[in-house]
Amino acid sequence: MKVLENKISQFIIKVLILSAIFTLVQYMLIAGHLSRFHEITLTSMCINIVLAVSLNLINGFTGQLSLGHAGFMAVGAYVSVVITNFYELPFIVGLLGGCLGAAIAGFIIGVPTLRLKGDYLAIATLGFGEIIRVLLQNINYVGGPAGISGIVKQTNWLWLFGSVVLTIIIIQNIVNSSYGRAIISVREDEIAAEVMGVNTTNYKVLAFVIGAMFAGLAGGLYGHYFYIIKPETFNFLKSFDILVMVVLGGLGSTTGAVIAAIFITILTAALQAFPAVRMIIYALILILIMIYRPQGLMGTKELSSRTFGKIWSGRK
């Protein structure tokens, strides 16, 4: 009973904290305390969190280096925008359609490529991401290289916050389930996992498809905030961007991915006037972290209420 009570109280605390954050930001938005610049930064932050957490499922927990995440984001953005703007269906249908489209793309790409390992997989996913971009550039229905502009803005703080919370909850629950243990066993030692009866291919594809799906969600949110989507936005530099967040936060730590996504977004916003400097800093972060702390800021550890509790009571 005690355990259950503990869990319930923890749950209530979490809900309270989340609603407090939500209400605070909502109040600041309505009261006009946030400028347009802050609002854009906030939106990018939420989108980046969704991207980083979902890529972390593939790269961090499953240990399959994917460099094509921007491609799935592109699929999600285009599908959702086509649904809402060309067919004039509600936003939620667009977002779900974007998720589904990206998940299907993830499945089509994942099934053949996930047989590959390590750097070969990285290159194959990079190639696929670029192919998605080139295909979008050549489809006149979605505007070719110019992309689609004049998208009705529908993404607001409610959608962003909801998507972030949903992404984190779903991915955390997957990771903590028996599926998650199987997925992590693939990362730790694929051959051993296979010997223990884990169908490694299935789990890799599963993680890949779920990761792609949330990238699609991020794409949908992106498209309905920034008015315009074009294939060039989703090139492999965007994939590297997301990778930097995941690596910085720690491969295999959801909270790490969230913290890194927030940090990188703020860094990007602060250095907006000097894009070259920003990229140099990115590059140095990547190199230095890999040399001195290859497991990232958080490693595979999570920041939770328990960690705070430990710090609070001074225990180790």
Place this chain on the structure above:
Amino acid sequence: MLELMQQIINGLSLGAIYALIALGYTMVYGIIKLINFAHGEVMMVGAYVGFFSISVFGSHIIVAMIFAMLACGILGVIIEKIAYRPLRGATRIAALITAIGVSLFLQYTTVFFLTPQQRIFPQAAFTSQEYIIAGLSISNKDIFIFICAVTLMTILQYIIRRTKTGKAMRAVSLDRDAAVLMGISVDRTISITFAIGSSLAAAAGIMVGIYYSTINPLMGIIPGLKAFVAAVLGGIGIVPGAMVGGFLIGILETLVSGYGNSLYRDAVVFGVLIVILLVKPTGMFGKNDSEKV
């Protein structure tokens, strides 16, 4: 038929460039099992060194090429020492991410100091001329690129097959531990491999400058990726494979541009990559290794 021949001839010089870049990828991969993502950027630096030595010092194109090769050889050794050596015992993914970091660093440091704008590669260094031979038009640029590339590849083959350094390189890539026991300095051999690979990339960079007439700080990305595809096509880690793969990718690319839609050019190259990886990941010349526990 004549047009096909013409396209293949056009593809040969592009293929020679890809082959030179692919050699660097393949040598590095063969010896430390790392996809050196920064290789395309080394090529870019080579192009810039060539550009400045021609436009500022007014040197001859061959002198500029030798100068760029020296500079990039040193750059390659420095990159290996600073970024890759500390990670030699780490996971392959960590090394790969570092390579991506080095690549971004070189790109954007160049952007920062030299602005992202395109520069026209000095045409005075190379007056273009067209020759018509048996109905096929060949420019002296193409001939120059092809001859230079083949010369460099011959020298490389000589180094790898006939010299003691080459023997050490082959030994280290075959079995590093055994090579150490035989008294080969692995660190030195790896440095030499980086130096040779990077200087070939520098030569390729100048050729890209001549071929496309413009250079910019991000020019290394796409040729780098395509050269990597070429290396995989030939069988990564296998030197003759990279040469054949480079020529094949170059010819394929000009054929797609010539007969199909040039917008699909990049997609076709990546499509080839994925097909190879799925059908025969070890490439055309590769041997199948069974997985060891």
